[in-house]
Each structure stands twice: as structure tokens, then as C-alpha cells.
Amino acid sequence: MRRRNGSPVATxxxxxxxxxxxxxxxxxxxLGREVPESSQDLPPDQEPAEEIGxxxxxxxxxxxxxxxxxxxxxxxxxxDEITDDESFGMEAIVLLEGRPAILVRxxxxxxQEGDWAVLDGHRESIRASxxxxxxVEVSGHVNLDWIGTGFLVGQDVIMTNRHVAMxxxxxxxxxxxxxxxxxxxxDMAEEYGAVEQNGxxxxxxxxxxxxxxxxxxxxxxVAPSDGAGSLPTPLAVAGDAxxxxxxxxxxxxxxxxxxxxxxxxxxxxRIFMDIYNVKRLQPGTATELLAEQNVMRHDCxxxxxxxxxxxxxxxxxxxLGLHFGGRYRTGNYAVPLWQLVDDPLxxxxxxxxx
Numbered sequence: 001m002r003r004r005n006g007s008p009v010a011t012x013x014x015x016x017x018x019x020x021x022x023x024x025x026x027x028x029x030x031l032g033r034e035v036p037e038s039s040q041d042l043p044p045d046q047e048p049a050e051e052i053g054x055x056x057x058x059x060x061x062x063x064x065x066x067x068x069x070x071x072x073x074x075x076x077x078x079x080d081e082i083t084d085d086e087s088f089g090m091e092a093i094v095l096l097e098g099r100p101a102i103l104v105r106x107x108x109x110x111x112q113e114g115d116w117a118v119l120d121g122h123r124e125s126i127r128a129s130x131x132x133x134x135x136v137e138v139s140g141h142v143n144l145d146w147i148g149t150g151f152l153v154g155q156d157v158i159m160t161n162r163h164v165a166m167x168x169x170x171x172x173x174x175x176x177x178x179x180x181x182x183x184x185x186x187d188m189a190e191e192y193g194a195v196e197q198n199g200x201x202x203x204x205x206x207x208x209x210x211x212x213x214x215x216x217x218x219x220x221x222v223a224p225s226d227g228a229g230s231l232p233t234p235l236a237v238a239g240d241a242x243x244x245x246x247x248x249x250x251x252x253x254x255x256x257x258x259x260x261x262x263x264x265x266x267x268x269x270r271i272f273m274d275i276y277n278v279k280r281l282q283p284g285t286a287t288e289l290l291a292e293q294n295v296m297r298h299d300c301x302x303x304x305x306x307x308x309x310x311x312x313x314x315x316x317x318x319x320l321g322l323h324f325g326g327r328y329r330t331g332n333y334a335v336p337l338w339q340l341v342d343d344p345l346x347x348x349x350x351x352x353x354x
Contacts, residue, residue, distance in 0.1 A: 013074065013090050016098035017115075020075040024068040026113055027093055031061045067093040099301040101256055103192045104130050104279040116283055118249075118314075125317045126251070130281065132235050133253040133310060134203070135190045136160055138168050140182035146277070148307040149254035150186050150220070151319070152234045154350040158186055158203075158220050160308035161324050162211050165218035169208045176208035186222055190255065192278040201229055210345045215294050215335045216324035219349045235310065238318040238338045239353035245286050249314035250298055252282040252323055257305030277305060286311075286320070287331060296321045296336040318354060 017023045067089025070082045074090070082090075095101075100116065102109045107127055111120050119126065137146040148164035168182040178184075184205040207221035224231060242248060258276045284300035298311055302323060311321035311334045321334030340346050341353050 024071040134186035134188040236354035254306040254309030256303035
């Protein structure tokens with residue numbers, strides 16, 4: 001299908017959905033559910049915000065209804081009749097249903113319809129995964145209070161991206177240090193709607209173990225903050241290559257931030273209702289291995305704050321890759337970790353290869 005606009009989706013609709021008409025019916029059945037009308041009068045100072053929220057919900061429904069029209073035309077072999085609105089609507093449906101970014105709340109997630117209903121059968125394993133992923137937060141930075149995602153890979157070791165760690169750390173290739181006046185920690189909660197005082201545990205970054213010279217990776221030592229309790233056991237990191245990588249179901253866990261550099265801003269606002277910077281579960285597929293470049297491509301719906309997210313194998317929940325970025329309308333990129341099983345930095349840090 002020819003793309004008619006600047007799309008944030010890297011995977012074509014036909015590759016995501018096997019039953020286009022079934023998806024269209026499901027989308028139509030769900031229109032209007034997420035923005036219920038209030039039966040009570042609001043205070044005058046809240047009425048404008050409520051009107052804006054209702055308009056946003058109506059606009060979202062309009063986009064999805066157009067997408068359902070487009071799916072039906074595609075199923076009937078009428079792709080040449082699809083309008084720009086219908087094309088964008090289909091891509092919105094891919095983002096919301098085919099490649100969703102599911103809010104994590106109370107270290108759990110809502111059941112999904114369609115192909116991702118399969119997540120229910122993996123709920124406990126996914127919850128164990130999400131509990132070991134956190135937001136990398138900094139103090140003393142001029143512009144930022146958080147900079148990406150990190151996850152526990154050793155007894156007291158977290159992994160994130162080099163470009164994340166370099167916001168607060170430096171070094172000469174042998175010794176590493178914190179920039180003057182700066183510190184960092186890994187907050188394991190930061191969920192949508194969570195009360196700050198009742199959030200999850202946070203772990204202080206106590207040492208920069210190393211910043212990799214060849215791939216976008218850094219390893220940091222952490223220790224529990226006051227009242228955080230002990231560190232959980234580390235995630236299992238894949239020590240061997242998965243079979244049949246292209247098309248393999250995977251999922252990211254991280255903190256997607258608003259990213260107008262890679263995605264058309266107004267489109268993102270209409271689809272995601274301006275909910276950013278909180279923990280999400282983002283299922284998709286692995287699409288390609290570029291072994292000589294130490295790159296694994298995937299099509300999970302990620303944004304800027306996902307830098308440092310783990311990419312999990314949905315089959316056995318080992319960490320296959322370290323997400324480090326994406327390219328608009330092309331796809332996302334991760335470091336394939338099984339290729340680094342003998343890397344001195346990772347073996348020296350005690351990364352939990354399985």
C-alpha cells in the first residue's frame with residue numbers, strides 16, 4: 001500500500017493484521033468508550049479542560065472510524081480508493097492495536113483484544129520483567145530530570161545506553177566518573193496515575209562500571225535507596241541467538257517521551273492523548289538481524305524516552321536486545337546482546353547471561 005503522509009509506523013498494515021475486516025469491526029465497537037460523559041456539573045475553572053478533553057476524544061474517534069473504513073477497502077481489494085484520512089487512520093489503528101504502547105499500572109497491564117490477547121497467557125512473566133525496568137533520573141542536570149530507561153542485568157548492575165549515561169558521566173576508556181554536581185538513580189515505578197509518595201523502589205547509581213566503546217551501551221552499579229528494600233534478582237539475558245528472528249514476537253518496556261523530532265507532533269497528541277514519560281509495555285516483532293553491525297531491528301512503538309529499554313523475547317522472556325534508537329518511517333534498533341556474551345565489559349560486570 002502506498003503511504004500518503006508522513007507515517008510514524010514502520011510496519012505495513014497487511015503485515016500486522018491477518019483479519020482486516022475483523023479489526024475494523026472491533027475498532028468500530030470500541031469508539032466512544034474511553035471518554036465517558038460526566039453526569040455532574042464541573043466547577044467553572046474545569047469546564048474548558050473538560051471541553052478540550054471531549055473534543056480530543058471525538059477527534060480520536062473520527063480518526064479511528066476513518067481507519068476502519070480504510071481497512072475495509074483494503075480487505076475488498078480497493079486500496080486505490082483509500083483517502084489520506086483513511087491512510088492515517090489505519091496507521092493510528094496499527095499504533096493503538098497492532099503495535100500498542102500499553103500503560104503499566106500497579107506493575108500490571110490491561111488485557112488486549114486481537115492478536116495481543118496472547119499477552120494474558122504471559123502475564124506473570126511480563127510482570128516479572130516490568131518490575132526490573134526503571135526510569136533513569138538525574139539531579140544536577142541543567143535541562144533534564146530524567147533521561148531514559150535502564151534495567152537490572154546483574155546482582156547490582158543495570159544496563160542502559162551510552163548516550164543516556166553520558167548525560168551524567170564521563171571517562172577516558174579506563175576510568176569513569178560522575179560529572180561534577182550530578183547524581184543518578186533508577187526509579188522502578190513512575191507509572192501513569194501513581195501517587196509519588198507511594199511509588200515503587202528506587203536505586204541509587206553508585207558507580208559507572210563502563211561505557212562501551214563500540215555499541216551504544218553503559219553498565220552502572222546501583223544500591224537500594226533508603227527504604228527501597230533489596231534489589232530484585234536480575235533479568236535473564238539471552239546468551240545464544242533465538243531461532244527464526246524475523247517475525248519473532250518481542251516486547252519493550254520503557255518510558256516513551258514526546259518526540260516531535262521523529263513523529264509528527266499533532267498526530268501523536270491526537271492518538272496518545274498526551275500521556276508520556278510513564279512506564280509502558282510495547283509489543284511488536286523482531287524484523288531483522290544485521291550481525292556485522294551489532295544491530296537487531298524491531299517494530300515496537302517506541303519514542304525518545306525508550307533509550308535504554310530492554311527488548312524481550314515473548315517466548316521465554318529473556319532480554320534479546322538493548323534498544324538504542326529509531327528512524328522515522330523505517331524502524332527501531334537494538335544491540336543484540338547474545339553477540340556480546342564474551343565481551344570483557346559484560347562478563348566482568350557479571351551480566352546474567354542464560
